[in-house]
Every structure is written in structure tokens, then in C-alpha cells.
Amino acid sequence: MKNEKLNRTQSGKVTSNKTSKTVTVLVDRRVKHPLYGKIISRSKKYHAHDETDACQIGDIVLIEECRPISKTKSWRVVKVLSQTALT
Structure with missing residues (x-):
């Protein structure tokens, strides 16, 4: 079995x-x-890394803790749980 560390995950609104x-x-x-x-x-507000710039304001996303990417970013977006309707 691999030694894989379980990272903390949280869900919140963009x-x-x-x-x-x-x-x-x-x-x-x-x-x-x-x-x-x-x-x-x-x-609490967290800065999360979104590689594809897919998240829009109002989306509900799942983020997980990762290594520090910048001074304030230590979280990354895993997936978008629900999207807001574009109007």
C-alpha cells in the first residue's frame, strides 16, 4: 500500500x-x-488554486489542502459541486 497522506477537504462558495x-x-x-x-x-476565506480557471462567482466547490503554492495559497480546487446559472 502506498504511503498516501489524506489531505483535509472543505466545501465552500466562490x-x-x-x-x-x-x-x-x-x-x-x-x-x-x-x-x-x-x-x-x-x-473563513481561503485562496485556492484553480488551474483551468473554470470556477465562476457563486459556484460551490470542493477544495483540498496542498503544499504552499504562493504566499497565501495552500489549497486547490478538486471539483465544482454545483454551478451557478449564467444570466
Whole structure:
């Protein structure tokens, strides 16, 4: 069996695709407050490498962690889960 490391994956919404081969992905997660127990929403933006420039704003994508590609990019787009309708 190969020694293959399992990379972290997350899904989120593309908020920007203005830079070349890079998309900004907003990942929302819901966590329980440690003291009060209420479910609260936390979000974070990641820069992800999009080799084919296929992602559009509003797409839901799956990203996975990889080696650092640039100063801010350590994630890459694995696949587009759902596309937005072009209007």
C-alpha cells in the first residue's frame, strides 16, 4: 500500500475569481458555543488554486489542502459541486 497522506477537504462558495488561476472560497461552518451551547456560524476565506480557471462567482466547490503554492495559497480546487446559472 502506498504511503498516501489524506489531505483535509472543505466545501465552500466562490466569492472572487478576479486573479489568474486563483479563486477565493468562503467556507462556513457551524459550531456550538463552548459556554452557552448555542449553534453559531463561523466563516473563513481561503485562496485556492484553480488551474483551468473554470470556477465562476457563486459556484460551490470542493477544495483540498496542498503544499504552499504562493504566499497565501495552500489549497486547490478538486471539483465544482454545483454551478451557478449564467444570466
